[in-house]
Amino acid sequence: MSWKALIWGLTCTIFALILKLLSVVIIGGRTTRKRAVGFFHPYTNDGGGGERVLWCAVKAIQDERSDLDCLVYTGDHDASPESLIARAIDRFGVQLLYPPKVVHLHKRKWIEEATYPRFTMIGQSFGSVYLSWEALSKFTPQYYFDTSGYAFTYPIARMFGCKVICYTHYPTISLDMLSRVRGRRSLYNNDALIAQSILLSQCKAIYYLFFSWMYGIVGSCADLAMVNSSWTQSHIENLWGIPDRIKRVYPPCDTSGLQALPLERPVKSPTIISVAQFRPEKAHTLQLEAFSVAIRKLDADTPRPKLQFVGSCRNKADEERLQNLKNLAIELKVEEDVEFYKNLMYRELVRLLGSAVVGIHSMIDEHFGICVVEYMAAGAIPIAHNSAGPKMDIVLEEDGQQTGFLAQNVEEYADAILKVLSMPETERLKMAAAARRRAGRFSEQRFYEDFKSAIRPILSNSSQ
Incomplete structure (x- = not known):
């Protein structure tokens, strides 16, 4: 046994004894x-x-x-x-x-x-x-x-x-x-x-x-x-x-209900969905900036997409972050292409997921990423941060087929968005089907x- 393990064991033992003593003194043994x-x-x-x-x-x-x-x-x-x-x-x-x-x-x-x-x-x-x-x-x-x-x-x-x-x-x-x-x-x-x-x-x-x-x-x-x-x-x-x-x-993850959605999506008006609470670590600003870059780089024959932010606000600080995001959309001149949905009911979320071509998520070291799995189950190609849960557990190959994209900065996210938007429909359906199979590993x-x-x-x- 190493000296670190010995010290740790002694510390935990002493702590347990203190807890026992306190429980008798404070709680009275009742x-x-x-x-x-x-x-x-x-x-x-x-x-x-x-x-x-x-x-x-x-x-x-x-x-x-x-x-x-x-x-x-x-x-x-x-x-x-x-x-x-x-x-x-x-x-x-x-x-x-x-x-x-x-x-x-x-x-x-x-x-x-x-x-x-x-x-x-x-x-x-x-x-x-x-x-x-x-x-x-x-x-x-x-x-x-x-x-x-x-x-x-x-x-x-x-x-x-x-x-x-x-x-x-x-x-x-x-x-x-x-x-x-x-x-x-x-x-x-x-x-x-x-x-x-x-x-x-x-x-x-x-x-x-x-x-x-x-x-x-x-x-x-x-x-x-x-x-x-x-x-x-x-x-x-x-x-x-x-x-x-x-x-x-x-x-x-609600994979069973979402897997019932058709994989085919509207081609003329593709939507990109972002599902996350309006908290600072979710990095919504990066998503909006990447979307703006992708819009500027669009080919003339590529349909212009919409970005849908779906999330909840816990407090006044979250409300302010949501308003700042709306203001940034105006500054980037993409306000006509961005929609915001706050505290949405579940059935409405399912409806939006059923129309999305891409699901985007950008939190660094996202411990797991339930919404990334939900994107995959619903048939939306995930674009997630190249770290932690999405990297280690979720956005992995399924039967040798790519299931989505990982990115780290604005340019990489923008490039991934453009790749999905310019992807032939048969290729997109193949990737979406593989992602849906992968999502089945994380069912409710x-x-x-x-x-x-x-x-x-x-x-x-x-x-x-």
């Missing part, structure tokens, strides 16, 4: 756990892939263990059992077996990005500790299930005597993030002012190292950690040091099977 699974998901209206995972996870638990109640900890004060079961079916096409119970949280501001202008990551993490304390004080379930990536809540759940399960979409911090800081590369999570300064970059690297150490400690408190991709699995195994408790479960049914297989041992081994 057993107040209910026969239930509590899903910690403070934002039940974000409309993203994480929310789809939440509802599919609730459905899987309801199907697997009907004797366990399912409840959701949410900071959305208008959420009710009836509204949530309706939202699951209307927004994601997920039919729950019965409405989940709801526990309302009133301290959600402590995990909001705006609360921490600086040291946002660690601020939100410690804020989640406070929020989870509120949640578990109101209702203590037998199983605490985190579906939003708040690993710092796991020790609190252990203190309350819960079994801790999580579905991790992406690590709060990764080795890639640390590498960018050390390399002084500016990005949405590394301010240009810091990237330009050697001293500030070194200070931030130390901060990241300290945070990754803490993240590893709290993450190791999970009894079962499900991860959504090969990229996420690699990082979580390195950070948390519990490879035997980590299971890869690809997220649920596959998620249910793998999810139940992962949770079955921990549910059966716990005291009844």
Whole structure:
């Protein structure tokens, strides 16, 4: 055993003893756990892939263990059992077996990005500790299930005597993030002012190292950690040091419904669709700039395409980003060719996907990329960022046939758009068919099977 592994083991053991002592002193040794699974998901209206995972996870638990109640900890004060079961079916096409119970949280501001202008990551993490304390004080379930990536809540759940399960979409911090800081590369999570300064970059690297150490400690408190991709699995195994408790479960994608759509698309007015929340890391600006470049490079005989942005807004900052995107379309003189759809119902999203020739996605280190799979299942050729989930798991050859394109910058995205638009229809149909077959590997049914297989041992081994 290496000295690093020995130190890590001793640290985790000491931490576990401290947790045990605190649970006796603070909780008083009382057993107040209910026969239930509590899903910690403070934002039940974000409309993203994480929310789809939440509802599919609730459905899987309801199907697997009907004797366990399912409840959701949410900071959305208008959420009710009836509204949530309706939202699951209307927004994601997920039919729950019965409405989940709801526990309302009133301290959600402590995990909001705006609360921490600086040291946002660690601020939100410690804020989640406070929020989870509120949640578990109101209702203590037998199983605490985190579906939003708040690993710092796991020790609190252990203190309350819960079994801790999580579905991790992406690590709060990764080795890639640390590498960018050390390399002084500016990005949405590394301010240009810091990237330009050697001293500030070194200070931030130390901060990241300290945070990754803490993240590893709290993450190791999970009894079962499900991860959504090969990229996420690699990082979580390195950070948390519990490879035997980590299971890869690809997220649920609506491949069956989308695969029923015809592969043929309108030739005269091709559409390019972009499905993503209006968050900074989704890099919508890059997509718009690439579309503008592609428009300028179009051959005279190539049909002029339309770009459709489809996404949800979580807060005022997202609303501002959406407005800035509309303003940029005007500056680039493509406003007549761009359409925006906010908080769209699922059936309307399916309608748009059924007409799209191209599906574009540009987040760097996208942990998985549910929407990329949905593009492929619907028959739209995907153009995704050449990193993480799309690169390692999704946009790969199927039976020797190319299934889409990977790109990294404006020019590469523009070139990929032009390639699809100028592709002969027979070639496009061949690629779209291969992409659809590939998407079948990430079906909702596959998620249910793998999810139940992962949770079955921990549910059966716990005291009844």
